[in-house]
Amino acid sequence: ISNDEAVKIQEIAAYLNGHPEAKVSLVGYADVKTGNAKINSRISEKRAAAVAQFLQEKCNIAAERISSDFKGDTVQPFEVNEENRVCICIAE
Secondary structure, eight states, X not given: OOHHHHHHHHHHHHHHHHOTTOOEEEEEOOOTTSSXXXXXXXXXXXXXXXXXXXXXXXXXXXXXXXXXXXXXXSOOOSSSGGGGSOEEEEEO
Protein backbone atom coordinates (compact mmCIF):
# COMPACT_ATOMS: atom_id res chain seq x y z
CA ILE A 1 0.00 0.00 0.00
CA SER A 2 1.55 3.27 -1.13
CA ASN A 3 1.58 6.39 1.04
CA ASP A 4 -1.13 8.01 -1.13
CA GLU A 5 -3.33 4.94 -0.78
CA ALA A 6 -2.68 4.76 2.98
CA VAL A 7 -3.99 8.32 3.35
CA LYS A 8 -7.22 7.35 1.59
CA ILE A 9 -7.62 4.27 3.78
CA GLN A 10 -7.01 6.35 6.89
CA GLU A 11 -9.81 8.70 5.77
CA ILE A 12 -12.15 5.71 5.63
CA ALA A 13 -10.94 4.63 9.08
CA ALA A 14 -11.60 8.14 10.43
CA TYR A 15 -15.16 7.92 9.13
CA LEU A 16 -15.59 4.48 10.69
CA ASN A 17 -14.19 5.69 14.00
CA GLY A 18 -16.61 8.61 13.95
CA HIS A 19 -19.53 6.33 13.14
CA PRO A 20 -19.17 3.19 15.28
CA GLU A 21 -22.25 1.57 13.71
CA ALA A 22 -20.81 1.87 10.19
CA LYS A 23 -19.13 -0.95 8.29
CA VAL A 24 -16.94 -0.99 5.20
CA SER A 25 -17.22 -3.18 2.14
CA LEU A 26 -14.02 -3.83 0.16
CA VAL A 27 -13.88 -5.18 -3.39
CA GLY A 28 -10.57 -5.94 -5.10
CA TYR A 29 -10.17 -5.77 -8.88
CA ALA A 30 -7.48 -6.46 -11.48
CA ASP A 31 -7.09 -5.16 -15.00
CA VAL A 32 -8.09 -7.47 -17.81
CA LYS A 33 -5.09 -6.75 -20.09
CA THR A 34 -2.46 -8.14 -17.71
CA GLY A 35 -2.02 -11.73 -16.55
CA ASN A 36 -4.73 -14.34 -16.89
CA ALA A 37 -8.00 -14.99 -15.06
CA LYS A 38 -6.41 -17.18 -12.36
CA ILE A 39 -3.60 -14.71 -11.61
CA ASN A 40 -5.94 -11.72 -11.70
CA SER A 41 -8.33 -13.42 -9.29
CA ARG A 42 -5.49 -13.96 -6.83
CA ILE A 43 -4.19 -10.39 -7.27
CA SER A 44 -7.61 -8.86 -6.66
CA GLU A 45 -8.10 -11.03 -3.59
CA LYS A 46 -4.73 -9.88 -2.21
CA ARG A 47 -5.65 -6.24 -2.85
CA ALA A 48 -8.80 -6.50 -0.78
CA ALA A 49 -6.99 -8.49 1.94
CA ALA A 50 -4.21 -5.89 2.16
CA VAL A 51 -6.71 -3.08 2.72
CA ALA A 52 -8.60 -5.12 5.31
CA GLN A 53 -5.35 -5.90 7.13
CA PHE A 54 -4.32 -2.23 7.07
CA LEU A 55 -7.68 -1.18 8.50
CA GLN A 56 -7.41 -3.75 11.27
CA GLU A 57 -3.74 -3.47 12.18
CA LYS A 58 -2.93 0.19 11.50
CA CYS A 59 -6.33 1.80 12.12
CA ASN A 60 -7.78 -0.50 14.81
CA ILE A 61 -10.99 -1.25 12.91
CA ALA A 62 -12.61 -4.48 14.15
CA ALA A 63 -12.64 -7.32 11.64
CA GLU A 64 -16.41 -7.78 12.00
CA ARG A 65 -16.91 -4.26 10.59
CA ILE A 66 -15.08 -5.19 7.37
CA SER A 67 -16.41 -7.33 4.55
CA SER A 68 -14.33 -8.09 1.51
CA ASP A 69 -14.80 -9.58 -1.91
CA PHE A 70 -12.78 -9.75 -5.11
CA LYS A 71 -13.72 -9.80 -8.77
CA GLY A 72 -10.44 -10.57 -10.54
CA ASP A 73 -10.71 -9.22 -14.06
CA THR A 74 -14.35 -10.25 -14.49
CA VAL A 75 -15.57 -6.73 -13.67
CA GLN A 76 -13.86 -3.58 -14.90
CA PRO A 77 -15.28 -0.57 -13.01
CA PHE A 78 -13.17 1.95 -14.95
CA GLU A 79 -12.72 2.58 -18.68
CA VAL A 80 -8.95 3.07 -18.39
CA ASN A 81 -7.49 -0.41 -18.00
CA GLU A 82 -4.76 0.51 -15.50
CA GLU A 83 -7.29 2.17 -13.17
CA ASN A 84 -8.81 -1.26 -12.55
CA ARG A 85 -5.80 -2.22 -10.41
CA VAL A 86 -7.76 -1.11 -7.37
CA CYS A 87 -9.65 -1.97 -4.23
CA ILE A 88 -12.88 -0.01 -3.96
CA CYS A 89 -13.98 0.74 -0.40
CA ILE A 90 -17.55 1.72 0.44
CA ALA A 91 -18.56 2.72 3.95
CA GLU A 92 -22.06 1.52 4.82
